[in-house]
Amino acid sequence: MSNGQLVGGNSPDQTRDGALTQGDRRVERRRNGSSGDSPTDILKRLPAVVVLERLPVPALAMARDGIILFANTAFAEMVGYEQDGLAGSAFLEIFHTVPEALSGADAVTNLVVELRHCEGWTVRARMSNSAMMRRDDPVVLVTFDNLTEQLWIDHH
Numbered sequence: 001m002s003n004g005q006l007v008g009g010n011s012p013d014q015t016r017d018g019a020l021t022q023g024d025r026r027v028e029r030r031r032n033g034s035s036g037d038s039p040t041d042i043l044k045r046l047p048a049v050v051v052l053e054r055l056p057v058p059a060l061a062m063a064r065d066g067i068i069l070f071a072n073t074a075f076a077e078m079v080g081y082e083q084d085g086l087a088g089s090a091f092l093e094i095f096h097t098v099p100e101a102l103s104g105a106d107a108v109t110n111l112v113v114e115l116r117h118c119e120g121w122t123v124r125a126r127m128s129n130s131a132m133m134r135r136d137d138p139v140v141l142v143t144f145d146n147l148t149e150q151l152w153i154d155h156h
Contacts, residue, residue: 058125058144066091069139078125078146080118096122112147124148 049070052059058075062068071086079086079094086094096114115123125144132141 060142062091062140064138064140075144078123078144079115
Protein backbone atom coordinates (compact mmCIF):
# COMPACT_ATOMS: atom_id res chain seq x y z
CA MET A 1 0.00 0.00 0.00
CA SER A 2 1.45 3.37 -0.93
CA ASN A 3 1.80 6.30 1.42
CA GLY A 4 -1.61 7.78 2.31
CA GLN A 5 -3.63 5.11 0.47
CA LEU A 6 -6.66 3.95 2.42
CA VAL A 7 -8.44 0.64 2.53
CA GLY A 8 -12.14 0.77 1.77
CA GLY A 9 -14.55 1.71 -0.97
CA ASN A 10 -15.39 5.39 -0.70
CA SER A 11 -12.80 8.10 -0.66
CA PRO A 12 -12.41 9.89 2.69
CA ASP A 13 -13.41 13.45 3.56
CA GLN A 14 -11.25 15.83 5.57
CA THR A 15 -12.56 17.71 8.63
CA ARG A 16 -11.58 21.22 9.69
CA ASP A 17 -8.95 19.83 12.06
CA GLY A 18 -7.34 17.88 9.20
CA ALA A 19 -8.57 14.45 10.34
CA LEU A 20 -9.82 12.07 7.69
CA THR A 21 -13.29 10.59 7.97
CA GLN A 22 -15.17 7.99 5.98
CA GLY A 23 -18.86 8.27 6.69
CA ASP A 24 -19.08 8.85 10.45
CA ARG A 25 -15.80 7.05 11.25
CA ARG A 26 -12.36 8.60 11.64
CA VAL A 27 -9.80 7.04 9.32
CA GLU A 28 -6.23 6.53 10.39
CA ARG A 29 -3.68 7.58 7.80
CA ARG A 30 -0.49 5.59 8.09
CA ARG A 31 2.83 6.85 6.86
CA ASN A 32 5.36 4.30 5.84
CA GLY A 33 8.74 5.01 7.37
CA SER A 34 11.93 4.64 5.46
CA SER A 35 13.29 1.14 5.22
CA GLY A 36 16.01 2.06 7.75
CA ASP A 37 13.55 3.04 10.53
CA SER A 38 13.78 0.86 13.60
CA PRO A 39 10.73 0.11 15.76
CA THR A 40 12.22 2.55 18.30
CA ASP A 41 12.34 5.30 15.66
CA ILE A 42 8.70 4.68 14.79
CA LEU A 43 7.66 4.64 18.46
CA LYS A 44 9.40 7.97 19.09
CA ARG A 45 7.34 9.58 16.32
CA LEU A 46 3.95 8.29 17.52
CA PRO A 47 1.81 11.02 19.08
CA ALA A 48 0.72 10.27 22.67
CA VAL A 49 -2.96 10.29 21.72
CA VAL A 50 -2.34 7.57 19.13
CA VAL A 51 -0.60 5.42 21.74
CA LEU A 52 -3.41 5.98 24.28
CA GLU A 53 -6.05 5.10 21.69
CA ARG A 54 -4.28 1.86 20.82
CA LEU A 55 -4.18 0.66 24.44
CA PRO A 56 -6.49 -2.35 24.88
CA VAL A 57 -7.47 -1.18 28.39
CA PRO A 58 -9.75 1.72 29.32
CA ALA A 59 -7.61 4.86 29.70
CA LEU A 60 -8.29 8.51 30.57
CA ALA A 61 -6.14 11.60 30.41
CA MET A 62 -7.44 14.25 32.80
CA ALA A 63 -6.38 17.69 33.89
CA ARG A 64 -5.53 17.95 37.59
CA ASP A 65 -8.95 19.55 38.21
CA GLY A 66 -10.68 16.39 36.93
CA ILE A 67 -11.69 17.59 33.45
CA ILE A 68 -11.41 14.72 30.97
CA LEU A 69 -8.98 15.63 28.19
CA PHE A 70 -9.05 12.30 26.35
CA ALA A 71 -10.84 8.96 26.72
CA ASN A 72 -9.81 6.03 24.56
CA THR A 73 -12.26 3.76 22.79
CA ALA A 74 -11.96 1.06 25.48
CA PHE A 75 -13.03 3.55 28.18
CA ALA A 76 -15.91 4.89 26.07
CA GLU A 77 -17.14 1.34 25.45
CA MET A 78 -16.88 0.48 29.15
CA VAL A 79 -19.18 3.37 30.12
CA GLY A 80 -21.30 3.36 26.95
CA TYR A 81 -20.71 6.99 25.96
CA GLU A 82 -19.55 8.39 22.63
CA GLN A 83 -15.79 8.88 22.80
CA ASP A 84 -15.91 12.47 21.54
CA GLY A 85 -18.60 13.36 24.09
CA LEU A 86 -16.40 12.43 27.05
CA ALA A 87 -13.72 15.04 26.37
CA GLY A 88 -14.47 18.20 28.34
CA SER A 89 -16.60 16.39 30.93
CA ALA A 90 -15.69 16.48 34.60
CA PHE A 91 -14.79 13.04 35.93
CA LEU A 92 -17.32 13.61 38.72
CA GLU A 93 -20.04 13.54 36.01
CA ILE A 94 -18.94 10.02 35.03
CA PHE A 95 -18.27 8.71 38.54
CA HIS A 96 -21.40 7.22 40.10
CA THR A 97 -20.10 7.54 43.64
CA VAL A 98 -16.88 8.99 44.97
CA PRO A 99 -16.01 8.66 48.67
CA GLU A 100 -16.84 11.97 50.39
CA ALA A 101 -13.37 12.46 51.81
CA LEU A 102 -11.79 12.27 48.38
CA SER A 103 -11.57 15.00 45.80
CA GLY A 104 -9.55 15.41 42.63
CA ALA A 105 -8.22 12.69 40.37
CA ASP A 106 -5.19 11.85 42.54
CA ALA A 107 -7.39 11.10 45.55
CA VAL A 108 -9.25 8.18 43.95
CA THR A 109 -6.37 6.41 42.27
CA ASN A 110 -5.81 2.71 42.92
CA LEU A 111 -9.28 2.36 44.44
CA VAL A 112 -12.34 0.56 43.21
CA VAL A 113 -14.58 3.29 41.84
CA GLU A 114 -18.15 3.25 40.55
CA LEU A 115 -18.67 4.77 37.13
CA ARG A 116 -22.02 5.74 35.66
CA HIS A 117 -22.81 3.82 32.46
CA CYS A 118 -24.87 5.83 29.95
CA GLU A 119 -27.77 3.39 30.47
CA GLY A 120 -27.80 4.13 34.20
CA TRP A 121 -26.18 1.04 35.64
CA THR A 122 -22.99 1.02 37.67
CA VAL A 123 -19.61 -0.04 36.32
CA ARG A 124 -17.15 -0.98 39.06
CA ALA A 125 -13.51 -0.61 38.09
CA ARG A 126 -10.13 -0.29 39.72
CA MET A 127 -8.55 3.03 38.78
CA SER A 128 -4.75 2.99 38.54
CA ASN A 129 -2.32 5.50 39.94
CA SER A 130 -1.33 8.14 37.43
CA ALA A 131 1.18 6.89 34.88
CA MET A 132 2.84 10.30 34.84
CA MET A 133 6.09 10.31 36.81
CA ARG A 134 6.29 13.92 37.94
CA ARG A 135 3.87 15.16 40.59
CA ASP A 136 3.73 18.57 38.89
CA ASP A 137 2.59 17.22 35.51
CA PRO A 138 -0.61 19.05 34.53
CA VAL A 139 -2.10 15.80 33.19
CA VAL A 140 -3.15 12.70 35.10
CA LEU A 141 -3.11 9.52 33.01
CA VAL A 142 -5.02 6.58 34.47
CA THR A 143 -6.23 3.20 33.35
CA PHE A 144 -9.15 1.13 34.57
CA ASP A 145 -9.66 -2.56 35.21
CA ASN A 146 -13.37 -3.31 34.78
CA LEU A 147 -14.38 -5.45 37.76
CA THR A 148 -18.15 -5.46 37.17
CA GLU A 149 -18.46 -8.91 35.63
CA GLN A 150 -16.08 -10.55 38.13
CA LEU A 151 -17.86 -8.94 41.09
CA TRP A 152 -21.23 -10.08 39.72
CA ILE A 153 -19.96 -13.67 39.29
CA ASP A 154 -18.44 -13.68 42.79
CA HIS A 155 -21.69 -12.37 44.29
CA HIS A 156 -23.92 -14.95 42.58
